[in-house]
Amino acid sequence: APKFRLHYFDFTGRGEPIRILLTYGGLEFDDIRIEKKDWPKVKPSALGQLPVLEFQGHMIPQSTAICRFLANKANLSGKDEFENLKIDVAVDTIEDLKKVSEWAYEKNEEKKKALEETTLKEHVPFFLKKLEIHAEKNGGYLALNRVISWADVYMATEYEGYMNFFDRDVLTDYPNLQRVIRSVLTEPRVQQWIRKRPRIASFTYDLRNHL
Template identity: 45%
Template sequence: MFDLIIIAYNISNTEKTDVVFLIELLWHSIGEMAIEKKKSPLSESQIKRMDRVGKEDKNMAPKYKVTYFNFTGLGEPIRYLLAYGNFDFEDNRFEMADWPKIKPTTPFGQVPFLEVDGKVINQSSAICRYLAKQCGLVGKSDWDALEADAVVDTITDFRLQYSAYFKAPNEEAKAKQLEDVRNIHNPNFLSKFEEKVKKNGGHFVNNQLTWADIYFAAVTELMAGILKEPVLDKYPNLKALKEKVEAIPNIAAYREKRPKTMF
């Protein structure tokens, strides 16, 4: 575009009026383009994501590898988001019996962790938030992003009640923890989640799909596996949200090919 302006200035003096007109026309066009971009219904992160997908081929795209146990748990939200974004990724699973051998090789002795082009990062929520930004799933505004973060943190508080089952010292303590989950924690958290989703058009945040929806759908799989019974049957809006996420084509394709596990 600016080459045209330079060429125009090289035209003879008798054409200076035309040159001025051309410059004004180009300047007006630039302004119109900026206005049109502003009108776009897509968020800036979604536009960047589309641009990246359009410009990169398979060899140029980042190489992802997620390492976690061979079950759903905290690895599943990461896998869901990688699938949603149509990222090629290595799903590196290992069995519980191999954990003592693998633990010393992990950041801070924790899983899951993500490798991106050889760089390694831990902390599942931080990883999910990073991937959500790549996919345009953090919300349309800073407030949306804050709400999504708050939902995920609250889901984590809820999930920890299930995690306590694995840390219980004996079978009696485990049975007591499951009873508390059924009778106290499930009604407390799920009833509030149900109301929030009902008010937000079937999503957690502002009538739109965000990573909070995907995170919820993924972690509730482990919950149902631990209880050995459905968790969301009493909560129609939450159940519908989970089914909606699982029906997203890329996530559905991942679920179809993933290994079958106990939970």
């Protein structure tokens, strides 16, 4: 079997859905974790960005493209074009939600606090409501009716990020999105990775809490 090598920081972030998909698909891989201090040295060979998946001599960038590629191998993509379109819609909505965290880079503390409040009261609910509708329609899954896809895996890893980033549970008012997280975390092959992965020292919340 071909060997995969994932290059990413010693963190969850955009590397984590990739690690779960590789484990879920039974695809053997080297989990190469780069320390922040070593990044300037590694940057030129990593196409200037991480994650990068090394496969059969190719260096593949862009996390969602990597996830789509691995989902095909792990049987977590759709059965046809339309199902794959629904997965992409869900993932793109999660990507839009990622962008709302840009307030964190504000240097002025007062402005930063105000931006965080606006983000939590307006921007985050705007996207979560859309995802909640998908999850309700699909019986606790984001894209496919009562069937797990890589969109659900993507959401679960994002949720862990939100819990640590905002230091509160942003899914309290979204019961069907909570079902999505549970659906993913009851999968034995997902649990396999979560149980054995390295802990992130700065995290107050870990997906292990759900197992």
